[in-house]
Amino acid sequence: MTSPSFDAAPVPSGVPGLDQVLSGGYAGQRAHLIEGRPGCGKTTLGMQFLMDGVARGERGLYITLSESRRELMSVAERHGWSLDGIDIYELVPPELSLDSEKQQSLVHSSDLELGETVQMALAEIERVKPVRVVFDSLSEIRLLSQGSLRYRRQVLALKSYFLLNNATVLMLDDLSSDDDDLNLHSISHAVIRLEQITPAYGTSRRRLNVIKMRGARYQAGYHDFLIQEGGVRVFPRLIPADHHRAFVPGSAESGIPGLDGILGGGVDRGTSTLIIGPSGAGKSTLALCYLLAALKRGERAFVVSFDETAGILLQRAAGIGMDLAPYLRSGLLRIEQVDPADVTPGELAGRMRDAVEKDGVGVVLIDSLTGYMSAMPDQPYLVLQMHEMLTFLNQLGVVTILILAQHGMIGRADSPVDLTYVSDTVVMLRFFEAAGRVRRAISVLKKRTGPHEDAIREFKIDTGGIRVGLPLTGFRGVLTGVPIFEGERGTLLRDRDTDAPA
Numbered sequence: 118m119t120s121p122s123f124d125a126a127p128v129p130s131g132v133p134g135l136d137q138v139l140s141g142g143y144a145g146q147r148a149h150l151i152e153g154r155p156g157c158g159k160t161t162l163g164m165q166f167l168m169d170g171v172a173r174g175e176r177g178l179y180i181t182l183s184e185s186r187r188e189l190m191s192v193a194e195r196h197g198w199s200l201d202g203i204d205i206y207e208l209v210p211p212e213l214s215l216d217s218e219k220q221q222s223l224v225h226s227s228d229l230e231l232g233e234t235v236q237m238a239l240a241e242i243e244r245v246k247p248v249r250v251v252f253d254s255l256s257e258i259r260l261l262s263q264g265s266l267r268y269r270r271q272v273l274a275l276k277s278y279f280l281l282n283n284a285t286v287l288m289l290d291d292l293s294s295d296d297d298d299l300n301l302h303s304i305s306h307a308v309i310r311l312e313q314i315t316p317a318y319g320t321s322r323r324r325l326n327v328i329k330m331r332g333a334r335y336q337a338g339y340h341d342f343l344i345q346e347g348g349v350r351v352f353p354r355l356i357p358a359d360h361h362r363a364f365v366p367g368s369a370e371s372g373i374p375g376l377d378g379i380l381g382g383g384v385d386r387g388t389s390t391l392i393i394g395p396s397g398a399g400k401s402t403l404a405l406c407y408l409l410a411a412l413k414r415g416e417r418a419f420v421v422s423f424d425e426t427a428g429i430l431l432q433r434a435a436g437i438g439m440d441l442a443p444y445l446r447s448g449l450l451r452i453e454q455v456d457p458a459d460v461t462p463g464e465l466a467g468r469m470r471d472a473v474e475k476d477g478v479g480v481v482l483i484d485s486l487t488g489y490m491s492a493m494p495d496q497p498y499l500v501l502q503m504h505e506m507l508t509f510l511n512q513l514g515v516v517t518i519l520i521l522a523q524h525g526m527i528g529r530a531d532s533p534v535d536l537t538y539v540s541d542t543v544v545m546l547r548f549f550e551a552a553g554r555v556r557r558a559i560s561v562l563k564k565r566t567g568p569h570e571d572a573i574r575e576f577k578i579d580t581g582g583i584r585v586g587l588p589l590t591g592f593r594g595v596l597t598g599v600p601i602f603e604g605e606r607g608t609l610l611r612d613r614d615t616d617a618p619a
Contacts, residue, residue: 127143129169140336153290179251179253320458352463390518419453423485430452487522579612
């Protein structure tokens with residue numbers, strides 16, 4: 118059995134991502150309050166804490182006043198866990214326990230005075246002498262106290278006893294009181310609140326907030342987390358200033374001279390490129406040109422697809438001569454199809470971090486931002502979150518390509534959100550009509566990192582990929598969304614199998 122080498126040394130939580138939020142873990146030999154409504158994940162968080170202690174040779178004790186041992190074992194089984202090495206002490210009526218062996222003590226908490234209940238819990242701590250303790254839950258103590266003063270005194274007694282025994286303790290509270298009682302906040306070393314939010318459509322979303330943690334620098338703000346098979350996983354809020362990586366500046370080319378030429382040589386590393394235009398204008402195909410060129414150079418690429426499955430994406434790319442399947446099999450390419458109703462902003466940022474920091478991805482494609490917005494319909498800070506993500510990717514030298522579909526196909530096209538100011542390069546696509554044909558035009562509106570061509574060019578997508586034509590000097594009204602071509606037909610791109618203009 119081990120203990121921290123010095124007072125209040127960080128103790129690992131056993132929860133992926135939480136130690137980063139807490140700057141190393143819970144403070145050793147201190148009492149921490151974990152509060153949240155039922156279903157937020159408090160019990161799972163506590164069990165992971167104790168299991169991490171067992172893995173480190175530390176003895177753990179779970180004191181439960183609200184759930185039976187059988188219920189706790191059932192939770193563990195669903196996560197694929199073993200609670201061997203963890204002592205479970207029940208203070209629940211025996212008729213609620215279906216454990217015929219009754220290896221743990223069973224006491225009628227409703228028949229005991231408050232002092233007797235606390236004394237029995239303290240006696241078990243004295244017997245087991247645990248290094249880690251989970252007390253579930255303080256709500257029962259609150260009900261027995263029948264008064265805030267008595268409740269505070271009993272919790273203080275528990276806290277003092279834990280400190281005398283050098284135990285690191287998680288006290289769980291389900292916020293059953295109608296009043297937001299801050300008694301526990303003032304006497305706890307740290308307070309972590311778990312929340313569960315149910316949107317109008319989609320899965321429930323959970324987040325946590327560290328309200329206080331004495332003597333430690335923690336990551337403030339809300340952090341998304343998931344409860345999945347295997348337990349809780351926390352996605353720390355992305356702080357770009359904490360992430361840097363040296364990289365060689367330069368341009369990433371597509372291999373298509375006309376396309377690279379209009380962008381001043383290609384897209385620069387450590388920058389973000391926003392491709393905007395109406396549906397069907399060729400935004401994804403344009404992005405895939407740079408993605409395929411990077412794969413051919415041996416770089417790793419990551420595609421987050423909100424709008425298409427991986428199969429459809431591969432099939433569409435192969436139809437225009439871009440075979441991505443070999444790179445997917447080799448591991449250079451990673452495609453994740455994301456359901457906007459089942460992902461949180463924190464989870465998406467966590468996937469980005471894993472892809473870049475662990476897998477060494479150099480090119481990231483998000484298709485599209487419209488789907489990303491759907492993933493957070495109740496999030497008012499979309500632009501701020503996107504700014505943090507792009508800054509993080511830029512500081513690691515990643516080429517980031519964002520696709521944003523505008524409303525409307527012909528005529529005025531409006532963007533659902535303005536992300537032009539957070540993007541380093543903005544490429545606009547438009548439809549135009551000429552000689553009875555619907556055609557596509559491309560122009561670069563801005564590029565922060567260098568010069569770019571200010572001409573408007575036609576581009577064409579066919580089985581051979583993308584072709585970019587000459588500057589269309591006969592255009593009028595492209596930026597208004599209603600482009601009119603008044604030039605000569607001879608300046609337009611021709612079909613591959615004929616000499617006549619398409």
